[in-house]
Amino acid sequence: MHILFIGYGKTSQRVAKHLFEQAHHISTISRSQKTDCYATHYLQDIQQLDLAQLRPVDVVYVILAPSQSGIAAYQQTYVDSIEPIVEALKGHPVQRIIIVSSTRVYGENAGERIDDESIIQPIDEQGHLLRKMELLWQAYYPQQSIIVRPTGIYGTSIARLKKLAEQTLSYPTVHFSNRIHIDDLAKFLALLATLDQVQSSYIVTNNTPLAMHEILRWFQQCLSLPEVELASEQVTGKQIYATRLVKTGFKFDHLICFNDYAALLSAHSNGK
Numbered sequence: 001m002h003i004l005f006i007g008y009g010k011t012s013q014r015v016a017k018h019l020f021e022q023a024h025h026i027s028t029i030s031r032s033q034k035t036d037c038y039a040t041h042y043l044q045d046i047q048q049l050d051l052a053q054l055r056p057v058d059v060v061y062v063i064l065a066p067s068q069s070g071i072a073a074y075q076q077t078y079v080d081s082i083e084p085i086v087e088a089l090k091g092h093p094v095q096r097i098i099i100v101s102s103t104r105v106y107g108e109n110a111g112e113r114i115d116d117e118s119i120i121q122p123i124d125e126q127g128h129l130l131r132k133m134e135l136l137w138q139a140y141y142p143q144q145s146i147i148v149r150p151t152g153i154y155g156t157s158i159a160r161l162k163k164l165a166e167q168t169l170s171y172p173t174v175h176f177s178n179r180i181h182i183d184d185l186a187k188f189l190a191l192l193a194t195l196d197q198v199q200s201s202y203i204v205t206n207n208t209p210l211a212m213h214e215i216l217r218w219f220q221q222c223l224s225l226p227e228v229e230l231a232s233e234q235v236t237g238k239q240i241y242a243t244r245l246v247k248t249g250f251k252f253d254h255l256i257c258f259n260d261y262a263a264l265l266s267a268h269s270n271g272k
Contacts, residue, residue: 014186111235
């Protein structure tokens with residue numbers, strides 16, 4: 001198959017490697033020069049996207065990320081990009097289009113359980129824009145689109161968590177957070193290109209919600225730092241489960257995040 005990536009960052013590159021090893025032909029569209037050997041790379045602005053010279057495209061991955069976190073950047077990256085992509089794909093025999101969104105579309109924040117059957121109710125503007133993006137893709141490609149909602153992606157750096165552990169002595173609530181290792185996310189995204197029976201959307205997470213103060217305490221113990229105190233027993237965040245993913249038979253390689261954090265801590269220490 002000919003598989004096109006629109007947006008080609010760390011996650012896309014890992015997905016492309018899986019698909020390249022399965023002998024698929026890969027093309028990519030991105031804003032900056034790419035040099036890896038898995039694909040033929042094209043430098044284009046999505047707003048002026050032109051795919052007329054490409055061989056017929058069978059599968060498309062849309063994996064975009066805003067350069068900033070503000071509302072305008074979300075609008076430009078996730079919503080304003082859709083029509084130019086749809087227009088450029090006209091004439092291509094697209095069988096599947098896999099769009100990476102986020103669990104930010106779920107607005108719950110009191111420790112609720114969320115899974116693939118939960119009602120989607122965004123509460124902030126970024127969440128509403130992501131949901132608008134999902135609905136637009138499903139309107140343009142009702143049979144071909146697959147929405148993928150990862151939780152927090154980890155596995156390449158612990159700098160933020162390490163800094164939090166160094167600076168945090170008190171945490172306000174029992175705040176549940178959720179995560180997926182970047183390599184597991186990439187492996188599942190690659191699976192979606194060829195999976196026989198697919199759903200219209202999938203949450204992708206390791207199914208192990210953890211309270212943030214527990215993660216910080218783990219880092220503090222490893223780094224011989226004072227341990228964070230919990231300011232209240234109020235529960236915030238959400239506990240997210242990937243129920244549809246599990247039914248595909250997918251096997252995680254990174255179920256215990258602390259093993260990965262330990263490896264990254266060791267690499268960080270050895271790199272000093």
